[in-house]
Amino acid sequence: MIARPVIELTGICAGYGGPSVLQDVTLGVGAGEFLGLVGPNGGGKSTLLKVILGLLMPSRGRVRVLGAVPLRARRQVGYVPQYAEFARDFPISVCGVVLMGRLGQSPPLFGYRRCDRTIAMRSLREVGLVDLCERPIGELSGGQFQRVLIARALATEPEILLLDEPAANLDPRAERDLFGLLKSLNRRMTILVVTHDIAFVSEYVTRVACLNRELVCHTTEPLTAETIERLYGHPIRFVQHEGHG
Amino acid sequence: MRGTVDVMEFLRALMDFSFLQNALLGGLLASLGCGMIGPYVVVKRISYLVGGIAHAVLGGVGVAYYFGWPPFGGALVAAVLGALLIGWVSLRWRQQEDMLIGAFWAGGMAVGILFISRAPGYNVDLMSYLFGNILLITRDDLLLMAGLDAVIFTLIMVFHRQFQAVCFDEQFARLRGVGVTQFYLLLLCMVALTLVLLIQVVGLILVIALVSLPAAVAGQWVRSLGAMMLLATVLGAIVTLSGLGLSYGPDLPSGATIVLVSALVYFLSTLMMGIRKRRVQG
Numbered sequence: 001m002i003a004r005p006v007i008e009l010t011g012i013c014a015g016y017g018g019p020s021v022l023q024d025v026t027l028g029v030g031a032g033e034f035l036g037l038v039g040p041n042g043g044g045k046s047t048l049l050k051v052i053l054g055l056l057m058p059s060r061g062r063v064r065v066l067g068a069v070p071l072r073a074r075r076q077v078g079y080v081p082q083y084a085e086f087a088r089d090f091p092i093s094v095c096g097v098v099l100m101g102r103l104g105q106s107p108p109l110f111g112y113r114r115c116d117r118t119i120a121m122r123s124l125r126e127v128g129l130v131d132l133c134e135r136p137i138g139e140l141s142g143g144q145f146q147r148v149l150i151a152r153a154l155a156t157e158p159e160i161l162l163l164d165e166p167a168a169n170l171d172p173r174a175e176r177d178l179f180g181l182l183k184s185l186n187r188r189m190t191i192l193v194v195t196h197d198i199a200f201v202s203e204y205v206t207r208v209a210c211l212n213r214e215l216v217c218h219t220t221e222p223l224t225a226e227t228i229e230r231l232y233g234h235p236i237r238f239v240q241h242e243g244h245g
Numbered sequence: 246m247r248g249t250v251d252v253m254e255f256l257r258a259l260m261d262f263s264f265l266q267n268a269l270l271g272g273l274l275a276s277l278g279c280g281m282i283g284p285y286v287v288v289k290r291i292s293y294l295v296g297g298i299a300h301a302v303l304g305g306v307g308v309a310y311y312f313g314w315p316p317f318g319g320a321l322v323a324a325v326l327g328a329l330l331i332g333w334v335s336l337r338w339r340q341q342e343d344m345l346i347g348a349f350w351a352g353g354m355a356v357g358i359l360f361i362s363r364a365p366g367y368n369v370d371l372m373s374y375l376f377g378n379i380l381l382i383t384r385d386d387l388l389l390m391a392g393l394d395a396v397i398f399t400l401i402m403v404f405h406r407q408f409q410a411v412c413f414d415e416q417f418a419r420l421r422g423v424g425v426t427q428f429y430l431l432l433l434c435m436v437a438l439t440l441v442l443l444i445q446v447v448g449l450i451l452v453i454a455l456v457s458l459p460a461a462v463a464g465q466w467v468r469s470l471g472a473m474m475l476l477a478t479v480l481g482a483i484v485t486l487s488g489l490g491l492s493y494g495p496d497l498p499s500g501a502t503i504v505l506v507s508a509l510v511y512f513l514s515t516l517m518m519g520i521r522k523r524r525v526q527g
Binding site for chain 1: 284288290402403404405406407409412413414416417418419420421422423464467468469470472
């Protein structure tokens, strides 16, 4: 049984105009859960995050986040996008990026308030990067920049944290550190992390959901070879077929 | 030696002629405008889009000529309309953005040429829109430029966090409740205003260079948007003034000279950056 659900997806179909990427996905995430969302590329993991964030309207189905429609709940949701998408030569300091997390909370005109800076510094301390506060982001390693993005999401003071492939391009040690950090954050917030590294996440998360257009399984049990076969075996041929057509 | 003589001659002329004083002041005001807006164009990588808007401006100027309206007004309206349309499309259908800008680029130019060819009295003023003539700036133009600079400065002071967020990470800004569409379009309108400003100085053809080159040089040396704006303004002032000075003696086209100087500064800066990087690595 799931505790008080903070994310409820019921019968979600969604896509980008073409064939549905998500087909009839029903998923509930309880308060305090640490859910790992795994699945092959093109399986709709990022699409599911977009639906939860209200960036993409589902063509069918119902979404509730913290009991409200995604647009309304957005401010309570911290989002950590894939860091590979960023132009790292952007002239901004670590602190400048983290402060962006305060944008919704801070009054809209002129600069940030003192309390915004305090919160930004606290978030940086949590991810262990306080010393790099003034450093331009171009001089950070991939793992450090990933942490900056997490600090930015923490600065929004979220109840739910969504992360999209946070471990992509990290070496195993940085990946371990990252998931350690998430584990400790999980004490006070619900976490949903998208990843394709099935074997690794199962050590950390409380539950794994496997997504390949439809929800193949979600379970607290260790993943069986059969599930992985179902997830990556047959459906991949299906995806390739679509690509040719 | 020849150069020194020219510069002396220029300085002497500067004392005597009010049109040169206006040119100098105009150059400074334009530098301020492009210094403030250029860094956004560079970090958001929209210089192609800026080119599209700049060429759409010619369409507005042509239509204004044809109907006997003030060309500056035509330029302003066309720039803002072009900015809004291109911006809206680029937010909505990102894949088509490239082609649309190309269409604006060519279409704006064509409309301009067509209308001007049918306008009563095709005159040299058109050349000043194509290639710019800083020496023709009037006192009214200066006031207008100062006004536009003030508007841009105020908007940046008030909304710099939103502009920065929209440039850095549109999606995150949207999630934080920032009106990304509004701020992106506002930013493009400010770009459009700056273009109209700059067209007087270096002309349509060369405007992209003066918006992006000083800011690109600044981006190589400093690591914040604010510092980039400051440095780009100073660099812009240096290149416009030295371009003006260099072109005065031999009677070269001032716009082309200014852009050549800024391109030179850009190449030198890139070269120095490369040497520095190699030294750090070696």
